[in-house]
Amino acid sequence: MRLWFAAIAALSMALGCSVSAEAQAVAAGRGPGPHVMAGGGLSIFQSDYGQRQLGGVTLWGDANISHRWGIEGEARWLRLHNDPNGSNQSTYLAGPRFNLMTRSVRPYVKGLAGVGHFNFPFGYANGNYFVAAPGGGVEWYHKRFAVKVVDVEYQMWPQFSYGAIHPYGISTGITFRLWQGKSMMSEE
Numbered sequence: 001m002r003l004w005f006a007a008i009a010a011l012s013m014a015l016g017c018s019v020s021a022e023a024q025a026v027a028a029g030r031g032p033g034p035h036v037m038a039g040g041g042l043s044i045f046q047s048d049y050g051q052r053q054l055g056g057v058t059l060w061g062d063a064n065i066s067h068r069w070g071i072e073g074e075a076r077w078l079r080l081h082n083d084p085n086g087s088n089q090s091t092y093l094a095g096p097r098f099n100l101m102t103r104s105v106r107p108y109v110k111g112l113a114g115v116g117h118f119n120f121p122f123g124y125a126n127g128n129y130f131v132a133a134p135g136g137g138v139e140w141y142h143k144r145f146a147v148k149v150v151d152v153e154y155q156m157w158p159q160f161s162y163g164a165i166h167p168y169g170i171s172t173g174i175t176f177r178l179w180q181g182k183s184m185m186s187e188e
Contacts, residue, residue, distance in 0.1 A: 034181035037062045041148060041173015045078055045155075047089065048165040049118070054088060055080035058171050060148075062097065072097040072110050076171075085121030089167070091131055091155065092116075106146075109136040116157055125161075132156045139175070146175040 038061040047054050056078035064070035073094040093114035100107040116131040137151035151171040158164045 033067065035064050035177055036179040037064070037146065037175045037177050039146070039148070039173055039175030041171050043076055043078065043169055043171040045167050045169030047078070047087075048167045049087065049089075049160075049162075050121075052087075053081055054078035056088075058173065060173075060175070062175070064097075064099075067102045068099050070097045070099070071095070072112065074112065086119065086123060087121045088119050090117045091133070093131060093133055104141050106139045106141060107136065108139065110134070112153075116155070118157075118160070127161060129157050129159050132158075137171075144177050146177075148173050148175060 038059075040057060040059040042055065043058045044053060044055045046052075056076060058074055058076040060072060060074040062070050062072050071094065075090070075092050077088075077090045079088050091114065093112035095110060095112035095114075097108055097110040100109070112133045112135065114131055114133075116129045117126065118129065119126045133153050133155040135151065135153035138149045139146045140149055149172065152168075153171070154166065154168045156164065156166055
């Protein structure tokens, strides 16, 4: 429960912060156009198997088709704070992403799906499972990079060996722009 309070507090602070304006604005009716970004950061999740909090690293990439729509992919390895018996989990997910605003502070929503890998305690077994993960967050953009202030994700593992589990957690990190196409007219 503390994890949800921390996520809500971070999201509230990010939305409440004022951000200085850039000297040059994108023309009205235009967005930043297609671009590709990649980055990484730290994550903490409530595992829902043994009620443990797991920490780890996450790598992500965004291929934005327009200033609003894109595709996000992420790989997360939760190996820190694993229980003393050795259980841990990893996920490899991808799916659509929608940016709610195109200013410096950008809230977004995403719907990811893919595979989750789980290592059971004492090395008794491991398995791969289908994972669906709705989520969202807030990023702060500055020229060639973005700070992922908070990314919240709720995962559903419906075919887990001992019944469905629902890990949830938050991530934070930094993203760098790898490629920027020409600006295009807004689809709105």
